[in-house]
Amino acid sequence: MFDLDMGKYAAFVWPAWTISAVVLAALAARALAASRRWNAELKRLEANGPDRAQAARSAVAQTK
Amino acid sequence: MFGLANPDRFLRFTRPLTPVAWGVAVVLLAIGVWLSFTAPEDYQQGDTVRIMFVHVPAASLGLMAYGALGVSSFFALVFRHPLADAAARAAALPGAAFTALALITGSLWGKPMWGAWWAWGDARLMSVLILFLFYIGYMALRASIDDETKAARAAAVLGLVGLINLPIVKFSVDWWNTLHQPASLLRMGGPSMSEVFLAPLLTMMAAYAALFLAVWLTSIRTEIVRRRVLTLRARKALEA
Numbered sequence: 113m114f115d116l117d118m119g120k121y122a123a124f125v126w127p128a129w130t131i132s133a134v135v136l137a138a139l140a141a142r143a144l145a146a147s148r149r150w151n152a153e154l155k156r157l158e159a160n161g162p163d164r165a166q167a168a169r170s171a172v173a174q175t176k
Numbered sequence: 177m178f179g180l181a182n183p184d185r186f187l188r189f190t191r192p193l194t195p196v197a198w199g200v201a202v203v204l205l206a207i208g209v210w211l212s213f214t215a216p217e218d219y220q221q222g223d224t225v226r227i228m229f230v231h232v233p234a235a236s237l238g239l240m241a242y243g244a245l246g247v248s249s250f251f252a253l254v255f256r257h258p259l260a261d262a263a264a265r266a267a268a269l270p271g272a273a274f275t276a277l278a279l280i281t282g283s284l285w286g287k288p289m290w291g292a293w294w295a296w297g298d299a300r301l302m303s304v305l306i307l308f309l310f311y312i313g314y315m316a317l318r319a320s321i322d323d324e325t326k327a328a329r330a331a332a333v334l335g336l337v338g339l340i341n342l343p344i345v346k347f348s349v350d351w352w353n354t355l356h357q358p359a360s361l362l363r364m365g366g367p368s369m370s371e372v373f374l375a376p377l378l379t380m381m382a383a384y385a386a387l388f389l390a391v392w393l394t395s396i397r398t399e400i401v402r403r404r405v406l407t408l409r410a411r412k413a414l415e416a
Contacts, residue, residue, distance in 0.1 A: 115217075119222065125226050131280055135276070139273050146395070147398045150398050
């Protein structure tokens with residue numbers, strides 16, 4: 113069964129799991145938030161001129 | 177594979193793959209947590225064995241992410257593939273986070289088992305600390321140079337140099353005397369661990385790998401979009 117009683121080692125086990133959970137959640141949240149932010153900005157700029165967006169794509173591909 | 181170096185093709189290819197990676201990561205993490213807290217305590221280590229289920233996956237992914245960063249840096253430097261630099265850059269932060277977690281959880285495991293939070297001079301501990309410093313150096317170098325092309329090239333050189341440290345981390349437990357236990361998973365003759373601990377450990381390793389893949393793919397996609405936004409802004413400024 114689920115064992116949550118870490119006995120005398122609770123002071124080591126729970127911080128290890130808590131820090132891991134917090135860092136992984138922050139990593140995921142940051143990646144998703146950045147993706148949402150930049151995609152929204154691209155959509156906004158492309159709405160002002162789709163032909164220029166295509167030109168920008170080509171420019172990025174050529175400079176790399 | 178080189179066909180995917182085209183940003184448009186990469187975006188199309190990873191569009192369905194990225195949510196799948198996120199889904200697999202969440203499901204595997206849930207199963208891994210369940211298995212980790214239903215496993216019996218170890219007869220020698222007691223409940224501290226549960227730290228292993230977050231420590232070992234973090235350490236493995238810290239190494240693998242640097243492998244991804246180093247190989248991407250090589251392609252960025254030598255072949256100048258459009259995506260390679262984005263891939264290297266996107267691997268740095270998750271890699272640093274996993275390595276930091278390996279150091280912190282290792283310290284929390286070390287205190288009750290070795291009687292010490294840290295041992296200066298220990299080969300495994302020091303080589304992992306150096307790995308973390310390579311990540312920090314990579315990100316700091318990129319941030320310190322305004323010209324993105326120059327920053328990418330300088331960071332790629334540093335990324336490549338850091339690859340030397342990977343076999344040192346892996347084999348440090350064999351080459352030198354260390355407090356750290358020798359390899360118990362990737363070793364001749366198969367894993368030396370009991371099945372009751374192997375199942376949660378391998379599940380958590382798969383979960384961490386899926387999470388890294390999800391974060392990495394999302395970040396590479398974001399980097400492509402960010403560069404397009406910057407190009408569009410620059411064009412707009414020129415036209416104005």
